[in-house]
Amino acid sequence: MEPKHDSKWAKFHPMWDGFYTFLFTPGETTSRGSHIRDGIDLKRTMFMVVLALIPCLLFGIYNTGHWHYVATGEAGEYMDMFGDKLIYGLIQVLPIVIVSYAVGLGVEFIFCIKNQHAIQEGFLVSGMLIPLIIPADTPLWMVAFATVFAVVLGKEVFGGTGMNIVNIALTARAFLFFGYPTMMSGDKVWMSGISDLSRETLEANGVTGATQLGELASFTGPKADWIYPGGLEAFQAKWSIMDSFWGFIPGSIGETSVVAILIGAALLLYTGIASWRIMLSFVLGGFVVGILSNMGAINPYMELEPLNHLVIGGFAFGAVFMITDPVTASQTNTGKYIYGFLGGALSITVRVFNGAYPEGVMMAILFMNVMAPLIDHYVVSANIKRRTKRLKTKTA
Amino acid sequence: MSRTIKLRKGLDIKLVGEADKVKTTTDHGSNFAIKPPDFHGLVPKMAVKVGDKVKAGTVIFADKYKDEVKYVSPVSGEISEIVRGEKRRILEVRITADKETSYQGFEVKDTSSMSSEELKSHLLTNGLWPFIKMRPLDIVARPEDQPKAIFISAFDSAPLAPDYDYILHGENEAFQAGIDALAKLTDGKVHLTTNSDSAPDKTFIDAKGVQLNKISGKHPSGNVGTQIHHIDPINKGDIVWTVNAQDVAIIGRSLKTGKFDASKVIAVTGSEIKNPRYVRTIIGAPISAVLVNNSIEGNVRYISGNVLSGEKVKLDGYLGFYDSQLTVIPEGDEPKFMLTKGWLGPGTGKFSINRSYFNWLMPNKKYTLDTNLNGEVRSFVVTGEMEKVFPFDIYPMHLIKAVMCNDIDLMENLGIYEVAPEDFALCEFVCTSKINIQEVIREGLDVIREECM
Numbered sequence: 001m002e003p004k005h006d007s008k009w010a011k012f013h014p015m016w017d018g019f020y021t022f023l024f025t026p027g028e029t030t031s032r033g034s035h036i037r038d039g040i041d042l043k044r045t046m047f048m049v050v051l052a053l054i055p056c057l058l059f060g061i062y063n064t065g066h067w068h069y070v071a072t073g074e075a076g077e078y079m080d081m082f083g084d085k086l087i088y089g090l091i092q093v094l095p096i097v098i099v100s101y102a103v104g105l106g107v108e109f110i111f112c113i114k115n116q117h118a119i120q121e122g123f124l125v126s127g128m129l130i131p132l133i134i135p136a137d138t139p140l141w142m143v144a145f146a147t148v149f150a151v152v153l154g155k156e157v158f159g160g161t162g163m164n165i166v167n168i169a170l171t172a173r174a175f176l177f178f179g180y181p182t183m184m185s186g187d188k189v190w191m192s193g194i195s196d197l198s199r200e201t202l203e204a205n206g207v208t209g210a211t212q213l214g215e216l217a218s219f220t221g222p223k224a225d226w227i228y229p230g231g232l233e234a235f236q237a238k239w240s241i242m243d244s245f246w247g248f249i250p251g252s253i254g255e256t257s258v259v260a261i262l263i264g265a266a267l268l269l270y271t272g273i274a275s276w277r278i279m280l281s282f283v284l285g286g287f288v289v290g291i292l293s294n295m296g297a298i299n300p301y302m303e304l305e306p307l308n309h310l311v312i313g314g315f316a317f318g319a320v321f322m323i324t325d326p327v328t329a330s331q332t333n334t335g336k337y338i339y340g341f342l343g344g345a346l347s348i349t350v351r352v353f354n355g356a357y358p359e360g361v362m363m364a365i366l367f368m369n370v371m372a373p374l375i376d377h378y379v380v381s382a383n384i385k386r387r388t389k390r391l392k393t394k395t396a
Numbered sequence: 397m398s399r400t401i402k403l404r405k406g407l408d409i410k411l412v413g414e415a416d417k418v419k420t421t422t423d424h425g426s427n428f429a430i431k432p433p434d435f436h437g438l439v440p441k442m443a444v445k446v447g448d449k450v451k452a453g454t455v456i457f458a459d460k461y462k463d464e465v466k467y468v469s470p471v472s473g474e475i476s477e478i479v480r481g482e483k484r485r486i487l488e489v490r491i492t493a494d495k496e497t498s499y500q501g502f503e504v505k506d507t508s509s510m511s512s513e514e515l516k517s518h519l520l521t522n523g524l525w526p527f528i529k530m531r532p533l534d535i536v537a538r539p540e541d542q543p544k545a546i547f548i549s550a551f552d553s554a555p556l557a558p559d560y561d562y563i564l565h566g567e568n569e570a571f572q573a574g575i576d577a578l579a580k581l582t583d584g585k586v587h588l589t590t591n592s593d594s595a596p597d598k599t600f601i602d603a604k605g606v607q608l609n610k611i612s613g614k615h616p617s618g619n620v621g622t623q624i625h626h627i628d629p630i631n632k633g634d635i636v637w638t639v640n641a642q643d644v645a646i647i648g649r650s651l652k653t654g655k656f657d658a659s660k661v662i663a664v665t666g667s668e669i670k671n672p673r674y675v676r677t678i679i680g681a682p683i684s685a686v687l688v689n690n691s692i693e694g695n696v697r698y699i700s701g702n703v704l705s706g707e708k709v710k711l712d713g714y715l716g717f718y719d720s721q722l723t724v725i726p727e728g729d730e731p732k733f734m735l736t737k738g739w740l741g742p743g744t745g746k747f748s749i750n751r752s753y754f755n756w757l758m759p760n761k762k763y764t765l766d767t768n769l770n771g772e773v774r775s776f777v778v779t780g781e782m783e784k785v786f787p788f789d790i791y792p793m794h795l796i797k798a799v800m801c802n803d804i805d806l807m808e809n810l811g812i813y814e815v816a817p818e819d820f821a822l823c824e825f826v827c828t829s830k831i832n833i834q835e836v837i838r839e840g841l842d843v844i845r846e847e848c849m
Contacts, residue, residue, distance in 0.1 A: 021772055024731040025738035029767040033817070033834035034824040035703045035725065036409070036555075039746030039753050041771020042828055043739040045778060048752050120774055162775025162829075272750035275780055331779040331793060380794055384809040391631040 014112040018119035046124040048273050052264035053128045053321065057097070059260040060253035064136040065089035067191040067250045073205035078248050092136045092192050093253055099140045101127040103147045111156045122161030122168070122327075123151065129169035129321060132254025133314065133362075134176060135189040142180060146172040166369040167328050170362055177362065185358065187214060190250040211251050212239050213313045213351065213358040219301035220353070232300040236308075244311040255317040258310075265320040274324040277333060278340035282319045285344025286310055293352050301352055309348055318347065318361040328369040332379040339375050343368040400592050401626045403613025405787040407749060407822050409555045411703065412667040412762045413723075417562055419661060421676045425685030428471050428678070429488040429714040430456055434707075435526060435536050436838070437845065440467070440486050448475045453500035453523060453656035456489055464539055468523025470658035470679040472498045488714065491680075499655035507577045507651060515580045519647070523656050526717070527643040528578075531624060531636045533841050533849060534816035543637040545584040545628055548575075550600045550641050551591040553618030554702035554821075556672075558663035558720045560641045561597035563674065567645045568599050574648030578639060579605045589623045600641075615704075616787065621819040625788050630814045642720050662686065662715065666703075666724035667764040668696045681715050686722055697767050699723040704821035705834065728768025739771065746770070749784065749826050774829040785822040790814065792823050796833055799840030804847055812840055 003009035003016055020026070022043070030037060065085030069075035075085070104123045112119045130147060150172035155164045177184045187209035188195045194202070194209050202209065208227070215235060218227045228234035243249060247257025254260075268274035290306025297303045310316060323329065323343045330339035343364050350360025357363060432440045440457035443466075444450060451472040459465040471493040479488040502522050507515055516539055519525045528537040528546075537543070551560055564571055579586050585607045590596040592610035601608070609627055616622045620638045630636055639647070642660055650657045658679040665672045669690050677686055683698055699706035700716040703723050707716055715722065732738040743753035747763045755761065782792040790811040798806040817834035824833040 023734055023738075025734065025768070025770060026772065027729040027731045028769045028772070029697075029727060029729050030769060031832075032708065033705070033832050034821050035697060035699055035706065035708070035723075035767050036765040036825065037768070037770050037830065038826045038828070039743055039748040039755075039770050040750055040826075040828050041739055041769075041830065042774045042777060043771065044752055045828055047740060118772060122777070160775065162777045271752040273752065273778075277780075326779045327777055329779070332791060333780060333783060336780070376794075380791055380810070383789065383791060386789065387631075387809065387811060390629065391633075 011113055011116070014116060014118055015109055018109070018112065021118075042121045043124075045273055046121040048267065048271050049125045049321070050128050052267040053125075053132065053254070055260035055263040056132055056254035056257065056317070057093070057128070059247055059257040060132060060136075060255075061089035061093045062086055063089070063247060063250075063256055064092050064192050064253060066248075068092075068193045071191040071194045071197055071202065071205065071207050071209070073201065073207075088192070089136075093131065095140055096131040096134070096136070096138065096143050096253070097128070099143045100130045100147050103144045104130075104151050107148055107151045107156070111160070115160075117160065120161035122155070126150070126168040126172075130172045133169060133173050133252050133317065133322075135184065136192040136253050137189050137195065138176065138183060142176060142183065146175045146179075149175045162327055164327055166366055167322055167325050170322060170366050170369075173362055174366060185214070186210075190214075209250075211313070211358070212244065212249060216301050216304065216351075217358040219299045226300075228300075232303050235300070239312075241305075241308050241311060244308070249312070252314065252317075255314040258316045261316045261320050268320065268324070274320070275326070275329070275336055277336040278324050278329055278343075279319055281337045281340030282323050282344035282347075283310060285341035285346075286315060286319075286348045287344070288341075289345045289348040289352075293348070304352075309351070313351070313359050314361040315344075315347060318365055319344065322361070322365050323368070328372060330372045330375050330379075332376050334382075335372070335375045335379045338379075339368055339372055342371070399627075400610040400612065401623075403611065403617050403622070403626075403787045405784060406553075406614030406616060407785045407826070408553070408614045409703075409747060409765075409825070410760070410762045411555045411725075412764045413665045413669050413672045413725075414556050415558065415663040415665050415672040415674055417559070418673040419676055420673055422685060422688045424471075424493070424678055425682045426473075426493050427476070427682045427685075427714075428469075428473070428491045428493050428680040429682075430467060430469065430491070430680050431488050431714060431716065432457070432467075432486050434717040435467070437533075437535050437842070442478070442486070442489075444475050444489075446475050446478060449473075450475060450491065451500035452497050452658065453502070455523065456491075457486075459536075462538065464517070464520050465525055465536060466520060466523055467526055468656055470656070472496075499657075501655045504652065504654040507573070507580065510580065512580050515577060518651075519577070522650070524647050524650055527639055527647055528581075529638050529718075531621065531630055531638060531816060532813040533845050534818075535845070537637050541635045541637075543582045543584065543635045546578050546582050546586045546637045546639065547620050547624050547627075548578075548586065548588045548606075548639055548641055548644055549618055549620045549623055550588055550596055551594075551618045552702075552720070553591070553615040554704055555615070556663070556665040556721070556723060557618065557702055558661075558665075558674070560720075561594070561600070563642060563661045563663075563720070564599045564645055565597050566599070567649075568602060570645040570649035570652065571599050571641075572603060572648065573652050574639075574644035574646070575603055575605055577647060577651055578637075578644065582637070585628075587623070587627055589620075589627070591618065613787070616819060616822060619819055621814070621816050622787055625814055632808060632813055634813070640718055640720070643718070660720060662719070663721045664690065664724075665721060666699075668692055668694070668724040668726060677715070679715065679717055683709055683711055683713050683715065683722065686715065687711075687724075692724060695727045695729070696724050697727050699725070703765075704825060705818040726764065726766040728766030728770075730768075732768070749781065769830050771828070771830050773831060776829050776831070778828040781826050781828065782823040785826055786820075788814065788819070792820065795840075796820075796823075796831075796836055799836050799843075802843060804843060807840055807844065808848070812837075812844055817841070
């Protein structure tokens with residue numbers, strides 16, 4: 001089966017290799033250096049992350065169905081019409097997952113054949129992340145476009161897996177966010193099928209269509225524009241912290257349920273695949289800015305409790321799956337604390353102080369991705385300074 | 397003055413096949429070899445040709461660029477073959493040994509009354525010099541250097557490592573004689589570092605003229621590089637010499653008796669060995685003779701040294717010059733189906749530092765690991781895993797990348813002078829991307845040797 005190097009199929013060898021090594025760990029042995037090796041490889045590492053994302057995906061599918069039927073006014077309680085919601089969610093979400101994987105892996109294979117490199121496993125995770133951080137109504141052609149953009153310009157131009165500067169999935173989301181803002185924000189996208197419903201129907205069903213963040217952002221404007229003239233209390237009467245924690249809120253497919261995210265986090269931390277340093281400091285960073293904004297509050301948004309900040313929007317998802325991407329994060333342990341903390345702090349800062357971007361997590365993480373090498377540079381410089389100092393004390 | 401160093405980072409890989417504390421003597425076999433590649437970077441200038449008769453202690457070859465450094469025959473006999481590899485590089489000088497070893501003796505001198513220069517030339521001419529290695533670079537020491545200290549590790553913490561407390565028990569005199577000689581070679585201290593987690597043998601405790609240090613923790617606590625880093629780190633321009641504990645005794649014994657006595661005790665270990673134990677043998681002995689009474693079946697790998705930094709040898713190959721251990725483990729050259737033994741399998745019998753396999757449930761289980769890479773070579777993706785097993789104030793991944801892009805300034809700044817390939821053995825073991833890190837570090841050291849030393 002293996003294409004010989006002199007046959008006309010030779011240039012497809014990376015593709016064959018990709019499928020073969022997927023099925024079998026090859027019999028390749030160590031030649032020198034350490035004769036035994038750890039059982040882990042990149043495939044298993046990536047698979048663990050995909051596994052950790054499954055609870056988010058499952059919850060996202062159901063949640064998509066739920067908010068669709070809320071918008072149409074057919075379902076009131078969360079567990080009503082369980083089967084219908086599930087089927088609706090599957091119909092909406094699965095095509096996005098399939099398109100994301102098919103397009104992304106297609107691009108990867110093209111580059112592997114062109115460069116004659118073995119296919120690397122990075123996209124296994126990116127392919128799952130992309131669907132989870134976009135609204136369920138995103139048209140499939142947009143998903144495909146964004147995926148191509150992210151894989152080619154986010155990753156392949158830098159040399160492929162392990163070489164990228166910014167997170168692939170967030171690159172795809174940022175592409176959609178800036179390229180098609182009406183499909184990625186506002187109040188027409190967060191409940192699946194909402195754009196087909198008339199304004200009257202929505203009003204009759206008591207649905208605004210905005211996410212919590214969109215509603216909260218109105219607080220940053222003049223009082224006349226507030227969605228809740230009653231201020232924060234009116235907001236919290238509609239959205240309780242517990243609802244947000246469980247994920248019974250509209251939002252991107254996989255980001256809503258903190259519970260599902262925590263299950264994934266537990267797996268990643270327990271297996272040691274994601275850095276607890278980054279996760280912890282990211283949450284801390286967000287929390288601290290939450291407290292600070294409480295202290296200097298001049299509008300109801302700034303009064304929102306720090307804990308509430310952590311469970312709404314994409315903060316939890318970003319903390320567990322996005323900021324921890326080892327390729328784009330700081331690589332030194334000290335750097336990881338700084339990187340995570342600043343990431344979390346910036347997320348909440350953008351959220352609270354910039355009404356134009358209701359969700360700050362994507363911006364903050366992309367920004368920190370770019371800053372990570374700088375953080376590492378200073379951490380490593382400190383190490384170098386210690387070494388030069390030792391040399392100087394000796395010669396002095 | 398002694399101090400205890402506690403390491404919090406490191407990793408003990410528990411393997412099947414630890415040697416029982418039994419010393420056996422086997423027929424040494426009749427084929428011996430001295431292998432120039434054991435001495436990294438050496439270009440040998442041959443002093444003998446095929447058919448020459450040699451005695452134990454006769455010069456076989458010298459360093460082409462430093463011809464005072466001589467390498468001698470461990471046994472007496474006849475030069476049977478000079479094996480050459482690519483570009484006619486000499487790989488092995490094979491010697492057919494006599495039944496009874498006869499020695500080319502040398503004058504027994506009182507080392508305490510010799511000057512350091514006299515002692516140096518005494519060691520050099522009689523073939524005892526190559527036992528002394530230097531850091532940085534991890535090569536045979538250069539006679540013209542003034543080392544700031546000499547380091548000896550009294551234990552080996554690698555998987556299935558030989559127990560020097562056992563090997564050198566009762567060798568007090570030889571060991572002390574070796575220490576006395578080494579102390580002459582430096583103006584600084586001779587550091588002897590023992591394992592504070594166990595009671596060291598009297599040979600080490602009673603050693604005089606050394607600074608006794610203690611270190612506790614997992615592997616690589618027994619690596620001399622780790623000890624140097626925590627006791628008296630190497631700065632740019634410093635030279636430190638290191639000698640293996642058993643080689644100290646060889647130096648001492650040879651100086652006292654006036655003959656090059658290359659006999660040593662090695663541990664024969666590994667999951668494929670039926671009766672793992674200690675064997676009394678001679679440097680350069682054939683693997684098959686060391687393995688006698690340990691018939692081995694199946695597809696296995698023979699390693700002269702330990703599983704982390706040893707050299708792959710063949711059954712008809714020879715023990716390495718510095719090695720006190722022979723390890724035999726299964727080869728892993730069969731493809732493994734993803735769901736059973738491959739990357740997605742439950743992974744019983746696999747060992748990993750991260751918990752995606754279930755080995756963490758059984759911290760005391762001993763493993764039979766094979767030589768499979770357990771994956772394919774990838775770019776660096778995962779970060780932070782090397783730091784868990786690398787007890788140096790050095791950023792391993794940054795140093796590796798500096799070597800890969802051949803940035804000499806950066807290598808110097810990040811601490812290339814303080815490391816040897818074996819210090820990175822565990823990093824290589826845990827690397828998810830399966831990169832041959834020890835090879836990379838060796839390349840870096842070669843560049844430094846060429847450009848800076």
